[in-house]
Amino acid sequence: MSERADTAEPRPDEEFDGNSVDQAESRHDEDDRLKPDFVSAVLDAVEDGDRERARDLVSPLHPADIADLLELTPSDRRGEVAAALGDLVGAEVLSELNDYVRDDLLDSLAPEQVAEFAAELDTDDAVAIIEDMEEADQQAVLEALDPEDRAAIESALAYPEESAGRLMQRDLVAVPEHMTVGQVIDYLRDNQDLTKDFWEIFVVDEAHKPIGTCQLSWLLTCPRPIAMADLMKREQTLIPVDMDQEEVALRFQKYALISAAVVDGNGRLVGMITVDDIVHIISEEAGEDILRLSGAGEGDINQPILMTVRTRLVWLIVNLGTAMIAASVVGLFESTIERLALLAALMGIVSGMGGNAGTQTLAVMVRAIATNQVTSSNTLRMIAREFRIAATNGTVLGTLIGIGSYLIYGQLGLSLVFAAAILINNMVAGLAGVLIPITLDRNNIDPAVSSAVFVTMMTDSLGFLTFLGLATIFLT
């Protein structure tokens, strides 16, 4: 995956919107998304059976844009469009496609065709295509591959999902430390079957353990007689082959890596991960917390609808449990509410404000934990910080609400109870919002997935309990 984007020149035979000015420009909107006009033009051409026109329109596109085009095509027309585009939907397009859209397309292909695609790609991209297939289909594809590709892919598949072993590619350049710059350049020129896409050269010892890394720019700016041992950087971030991809992404980010050596349990170099394969993961991992926190699962808009329904339902049913607990707290005060129905209208403000404050703290903590910013060194400080914020916000909101409700209802007792409940529930929210994710994380439970249920339960139940409890004691 190292192609450059297409800003290809306009071609004379294109006129999808009837004017002949710069067509390349007019394919994309200002956000670099394919324009609806362009997508419709392609779909219309396919519908009219005018394959040539469809191909002419699409051929200047970058593979990533062809993948976007297929994703923007309604799912029941994707097979037809892909068929019309023929070899324009190549291995690179497949590797750029959304997982669900790709699986859908692959289902219609024979194993030999999938194998052809896989053979064209780097190991990591081929694995990404094959790993989600069903066992039998996967086997059929593997059998159709030539033995060398097959061995590479099979050994990648032997590593756990989402591990460095699946992300890495095997094609890399490794040299011994005694070679000179000139020798390395000659070696690269003479061995035309080496990969053409690499950014650093790994220097290894006799046991094939990495002992240093050399950026290509250093190689190019140095005289030929310099030894690699004198040029390479000895400090390096080595990635264990079984490291989780989220950890790999954090290392790339923290140390600003372009590529990194992957080593097996014995410290031997077995592959290389490059940053272009990591940027998707960085974005996914950072973006998925919002989806987890809200119980939307992967949140993939291309996921089959029944899978989405199931994921979201599970979450809603869990939350139904917490809502029932909160309701039963309210139920304890039915006689109070019968006497003062106004409380029923106001209690939602107490629980709601607590819920909002809790969600704020929770979002901050979930991000801080995900980015490795929380350790025992600063946990106490973070709890103290959130406590002070909660106390300040609770005091301001309680005062506002107390005064406001006194102006509206003119009942001093009610306003004091209201203000006190708001203050207390804000403190509950702040403490729950910081303590719950930290506790879950310490017990190796993903705080993004599980925290919200507990925090909401606390802010709802304790909000009702405080407000209705105080009201029962002081007002009725």
Added chain:
Amino acid sequence: MSERADTAEPRPDEEFDGNSVDQAESRHDEDDRLKPDFVSAVLDAVEDGDRERARDLVSPLHPADIADLLELTPSDRRGEVAAALGDLVGAEVLSELNDYVRDDLLDSLAPEQVAEFAAELDTDDAVAIIEDMEEADQQAVLEALDPEDRAAIESALAYPEESAGRLMQRDLVAVPEHMTVGQVIDYLRDNQDLTKDFWEIFVVDEAHKPIGTCQLSWLLTCPRPIAMADLMKREQTLIPVDMDQEEVALRFQKYALISAAVVDGNGRLVGMITVDDIVHIISEEAGEDILRLSGAGEGDINQPILMTVRTRLVWLIVNLGTAMIAASVVGLFESTIERLALLAALMGIVSGMGGNAGTQTLAVMVRAIATNQVTSSNTLRMIAREFRIAATNGTVLGTLIGIGSYLIYGQLGLSLVFAAAILINNMVAGLAGVLIPITLDRNNIDPAVSSAVFVTMMTDSLGFLTFLGLATIFLT
């Protein structure tokens, strides 16, 4: 920012925890965070006035880890620790530091010292350090810089904040297309003042407009006589100098770029952006939606507490408005509630389940919009998709809750009203969750910031209205 991570060898003079086994390993926990023991050892050494011991402990660390160490240090001790570490807190450490922590440290330095740091860095990192300083301090630092550095930084500061112009570095390698591979290599070897950190060479025409890009690996694997014109890739993603950094990050991600040429309004090459400066932005942009959606602002745990309080309070007060609207809806039904106080306990389940379902849809839409997956081509399909999900979930939950409440309370009417309200509010939630962010986005309002308020208002108010309204009609 292209240093490699430190896995430096243990040094004999280190024994921060009293045992002498592999100290380098024991500085980091399994998540690559600095261990609390190690942090305490450094802080203790500084407190004891034992600078040498503190420096010995810290010196094997990568600049990114030294930055982490300072962030983990309580804020009132940071100045003291930084002073003790002396030149170990260099320009690279500063550029890795959290903005707030850095500003804090910089405040204690003289402009000449800041200028010294800035001069050591690439333009983009120097700009990152200087851009947040106050006008007068900034001016003092610029005056202390030598004219060339100053001109480079001033011209970067002339571009809007968070634009490509601020991100780019000016040091790059550009060659004319008629040069051969051999000539380029000789040029690189002969010009030792060229940058040593680059991954691609830009090929430009006489007007200095980029016409192609060449990966260094292609240069190294080709014979010397080949012309750059025949080796370079002509399709390239050019970044306009005023492009927003979020857009830049999306291009790098979509087209798997390692570096990209930045061009001015006339299409001339003015700088280069490399992926290592982009990964932080990709992560930030993807991670900030969760913070925006919950109203936690930047969510930076190092932000001064009063700034945090203000940001969160504004959000809470806006939400107080929506909570009051919902409360006033409940207020309309006070007499119903007086007659049937059970409704007060159950109504929170209706609004809560709607709120959860709405948040799920919202989270999915906010991510899809942020990643440019939503265009006019698929908007209708996405609305239909969410509608079907909401209808399915609403039916399942309504049925469950209807049956459950019948078993508990034995009142058929109540159960039917309850089930109907749950179904209707789920549909409201689904539609609001998809329509509100799309509408905001079309009107160029960030859906992550503003959607939640509106969605909550809909699910709360309409949830109460449906449930209490139906109950008033059919039950009392």
